[in-house]
Amino acid sequence: MRYFVTGKQMKQIDQDTIERIGIPSLVLMERAGLAVADAVEEMMISSYPNRYPNQHSDQHLDSHSDHDLDQYSAQVARNKKNARILIVCGTGNNGADGIVVGRILHGRGYEAVVFLGGNPEHETEEHRKQQKIAESLGVTMTREREDLSGSWDVIVDAVFGIGLAREITGEWKSILEQLSEIAKRDGAKVVATDTPSGIHSQTGHVMGTALRADLTVTFGYGKTGLFLYPGRNYAGKVRVADVGFSDVSLERVDWDCKSLEKSDLADLPVRQPDGNKGTFGKVLVIAGSRGMSGAAYFSALSAYRTGAGLVKVLTVSENRAVIQTQLPEAVVSVYDPDQITAEEHSTDFLREACDWADVIVLGPGLGQEPYVEYLVEAVLEHAYVPMVLDADGLNTVASHPYLTRYFTENIILTPHMGEMARLCSCPISELKEDPVQAVKAYSSRYGVTCVMKDASTLIADKDGTVWLNTSGCSAMAKGGSGDVLTGVIAGLLARGMDCDRASAFGVYLHGLAGESASAKFGENGVLASNLADEVAKFA
Numbered sequence: 074m075r076y077f078v079t080g081k082q083m084k085q086i087d088q089d090t091i092e093r094i095g096i097p098s099l100v101l102m103e104r105a106g107l108a109v110a111d112a113v114e115e116m117m118i119s120s121y122p123n124r125y126p127n128q129h130s131d132q133h134l135d136s137h138s139d140h141d142l143d144q145y146s147a148q149v150a151r152n153k154k155n156a157r158i159l160i161v162c163g164t165g166n167n168g169a170d171g172i173v174v175g176r177i178l179h180g181r182g183y184e185a186v187v188f189l190g191g192n193p194e195h196e197t198e199e200h201r202k203q204q205k206i207a208e209s210l211g212v213t214m215t216r217e218r219e220d221l222s223g224s225w226d227v228i229v230d231a232v233f234g235i236g237l238a239r240e241i242t243g244e245w246k247s248i249l250e251q252l253s254e255i256a257k258r259d260g261a262k263v264v265a266t267d268t269p270s271g272i273h274s275q276t277g278h279v280m281g282t283a284l285r286a287d288l289t290v291t292f293g294y295g296k297t298g299l300f301l302y303p304g305r306n307y308a309g310k311v312r313v314a315d316v317g318f319s320d321v322s323l324e325r326v327d328w329d330c331k332s333l334e335k336s337d338l339a340d341l342p343v344r345q346p347d348g349n350k351g352t353f354g355k356v357l358v359i360a361g362s363r364g365m366s367g368a369a370y371f372s373a374l375s376a377y378r379t380g381a382g383l384v385k386v387l388t389v390s391e392n393r394a395v396i397q398t399q400l401p402e403a404v405v406s407v408y409d410p411d412q413i414t415a416e417e418h419s420t421d422f423l424r425e426a427c428d429w430a431d432v433i434v435l436g437p438g439l440g441q442e443p444y445v446e447y448l449v450e451a452v453l454e455h456a457y458v459p460m461v462l463d464a465d466g467l468n469t470v471a472s473h474p475y476l477t478r479y480f481t482e483n484i485i486l487t488p489h490m491g492e493m494a495r496l497c498s499c500p501i502s503e504l505k506e507d508p509v510q511a512v513k514a515y516s517s518r519y520g521v522t523c524v525m526k527d528a529s530t531l532i533a534d535k536d537g538t539v540w541l542n543t544s545g546c547s548a549m550a551k552g553g554s555g556d557v558l559t560g561v562i563a564g565l566l567a568r569g570m571d572c573d574r575a576s577a578f579g580v581y582l583h584g585l586a587g588e589s590a591s592a593k594f595g596e597n598g599v600l601a602s603n604l605a606d607e608v609a610k611f612a
Contacts, residue, residue, distance in 0.1 A: 074337055075313075076328040077295040077541055080235035080274035086293060089322040098199055101292075101317050102166065106173025108314035109266050109290045113178060113227055116262050116288060117156055121226065157184050159221070160229040161252065163245075163270075164191040164200060170266050171231025172203040172214075179212045187214040188221060190232065190248060221251060225261045228252055230284050232270040235296060240281035241271055249284045256285075265289040268296055269307045275329070276507055277304025285309070293318035297329045297509060300541055301529045330509060330531070330541040333581040338611060341578065342568040344380065353382030354567025357430035358403075358560070359423075359452060360437040361388035363410075366395040367601075368438030368464065371556035372563070373403045375605040376434070379564025379582070379612045387426055413444040420451035427456045432566040436466020437556045445469050446476075453479035459566045459575075463487045463559045471495035480519045482535055485572050487559055489526040509539055522572040524562075526555065530580050534573035542577070544584025548591035553601025558583045561608055585611045 078086065090096050160175040162168035168189070175187035187207065193216075196204075207214060230252070232245065241249065249270055256263050263286045268274050271283025277298035289299060289308040298304040299311050345352055356376045361369035369392065373384045383404070386396055390407040397405050406426065413419050427433060435452050439445050449469045452460075453476060460483060462470070467488050470476045486496075494501045497515060504511045508531055516523040516533035525531045528547075532540040562579035570578065586607035590599045593607075 075295060075332045075334060076323060077297045077300065077330040077332060078293075078323075078326075079297055079329045080237075080268075082326050082329060083235050083274070083293065083296065085326040086318055086322045089325055090318050094319065094322065096317055098166075099202065102170055102173055102199060102203070104316035105170045105266075105292050105314065106177055108292070108312075108316060109170065109174045109229065109264060110177035110181070112288060112290045112312060113158065113174065113229060113264050114181065114183075116227060116264060117158075117183075120262055121156070155184070156227075157223065157225050158186070158227045158229065159223075159225045160185060160187045161221070161232055161248070162187060162189055162200075163232040163234075164193070164195040164197070165234060165236070166197055166199050167231050167234030167266055169197060169200040169203045170234075171229055172200070172207050172212075174229055174231065174266070175214075176203075176207045176210060176212050179207075179210065185212065186220065187212060189214055189216050190245065218248070221248070221255070224259050225255065226259075228256055228261050228263045229266060230263055230270050230286060231266040232284075234267045235274040237268075237271070237273065237280055242281060246282050249282050252284055262287045263309075265308065267291050268299060269304075272298055272304040272307050274298045275509075277301035278506075279303055279307070283307050288312065290314050292316045294323065294328070295332075297541065300332070300543055301508060302527075305529060330539045332541050332543050333577060335585075337578075337581075341565075341612065342570060344568075348382075350382035353380055354431045354564075354569070355383045355385070355429060356381045356432045356434065356563045356567050357385050357387060357426055358434040358437075358563070359387045359426070359448070360434060360439060360556075361386070361392045361396075362438055362440035362442070363389055363391050365438040365440065366392040366399075367553060368556045370396055370399050371553045371601050371605060372434050372437050372463075372560035373400055374602070375557045375560025375608060376432075376564040376567065377402060377560075378605050378609045379561045379568075379579075381432070381564045381567040385426070385429070410442065410444045413447050415447055420447060423448065423451045424455040427452060427458070430456075431458055432563050433458060433460040434463065434559055434563045435460055436463040436469075437559055439465035439469075441465060441468060441472075446473055450476055450479070453484075457483070459483045459485070459572055461485045461487060461559050461563050461566070463555065464492075467492045467496060477519055480521050482520050482522075483572065485522045485524060485562060485576050487524040487526060487555065487562070487576075489555065493525050509541075513537055513539055522576050524558075524576050524580060526558070530584075532573065532576045532580060534576075538573065540573075540577040540580075542580045542584055544581050545587045546584075546591050546596065548594075548596040548599040549584070549587035549604065551599060551601055554583075554587075554604060557586075557601050557604045557608070560605070561612070564612070582608055582611050
């Protein structure tokens with residue numbers, strides 16, 4: 074499990090570490106600079122292998138004489154001298170971290186140039202201390218803008234840290250845009266210190282302009298904005314470096330989101346060796362309209378692939394033959410839409426179906442005909458088991474807000490951003506201003522678990538806990554992908570997981586399946602059925 078924090082929370086953790094626990098600021102800064110310097114050196118070796126042939130190969134070194142090794146070491150030293158690294162520093166402690174990076178790389182033999190930008194009067198006390206240390210060791214430092222325009226192998230971005238809260242303008246905007254052009258022109262790699270300059274550490278927004286990084290080394294804990302788009306796109310690969318912060322401070326301050334890792338898959342329910350199909354849960358999938366059987370099929374298939382013991386599909390009679398052919402393992406029950414009316418007796422069959430189920434899926438491919446309102450209301454009223462409300466089920470609620478009176482803590486909503494906007498009666502742009510708070514507010518208001526699907530999906534439960542998903546890829550942006558996710562969550566519910574964990578694990582498994590399918594079929598070739606099949610590898 075990983076924990077993500079906002080910039081404000083990280084500052085409080087930093088303060089708690091320094092003032093209450095007693096670890097000096099300069100110690101934390103030294104470890105942060107060392108983490109970035111190590112990352113830069115690794116990037117130099119991996120990006121320019123001809124300069125550092127087999128540097129980490131013991132077999133290569135053991136097979137040569139002492140004379141050869143001396144020559145090899147001399148060659149590496151010469152290559153370091155030829156490598157050019159620019160460290161661009163702002164006036165705050167992020168800039169001070171950058172000076173430490175420059176000093177360490179200078180000490181390792183690299184040609185490291187530290188650019189000090191901004192008004193010197195605004196430099197922090199730590200910044201000035203780091204300058205004096207670097208000066209005493211002969212590190213090249215400059216304040217001249219023209220010194221930026223050379224050719225560089227790596228650019229270290231240490232301009233703005235996690236505290237950036239306003240748009241970048243003026244000279245710094247010009248400098249960041251110049252660095253972007255240099256990186257593009259020379260193919261220079263960019264390493265960001267803590268967060269890419271110009272990215273809001275909480276929302277991931279671009280604050281006027283931003284420098285895109287190939288690697289971001291962030292300190293202590295991941296910052297939420299590095300995993301929300303567009304920040305995720307600017308951060309490149311994110312490495313969280315342990316620089317001395319303690320979880321004691323995290324618990325004291327609190328965190329923003331948490332995220333699953335592959336090691337957490339060990340927490341999935343273990344399949345009982347003496348179980349039967351009833352042991353592993355009965356899932357009722359109420360889905361599909363005339364000529365629209367695909368959504369029901371994908372949800373049912375995915376519930377089975379995730380481990381449900383028995384799946385029943387309740388759909389219109391026109392879909393029976395198709396679903397029985399596609400998924401003979403499913404029980405298929407049908408109804409006549411024309412017989413569903415506002416009269417209570419017209420939905421008695423739904424009450425019976427709900428009584429059979431341990432888990433209910435409601436909504437995929439139902440359509441928006443008038444009868445769907447009565448169907449959705451009847452299921453919401455009579456269901457007392459966990460339910461995944463998706464697609465047209467959500468659209469029906471958005472069109473008939475009175476249906477929210479049936480919401481309980483057993484309900485999971487899985488809207489994409491367009492559906493979420495309809496549920497909240499607000500534009501998508503408003504949701505994206507602060508998506509963590511948006512999903513948290515909706516979940517808390519109605520006492521439900523809400524899965525807000527996007528490139529970075531967020532899951533919130535009624536108690537205000539938010540999970541941020543980091544698995545998945547663009548190959549999953551295909552028709553039917555959401556129906557697969559609905560089935561995966563239902564399958565985990567059938568195996569006994571509670572709503573919030575089934576949602577978080579379901580989204581994570583869905584993303585892992587997407588990555589696996591993309592590796593097999595390519596980014597353009599993944600189908601929803603591939604996702605359902607790949608889920609079985611991880612569930």
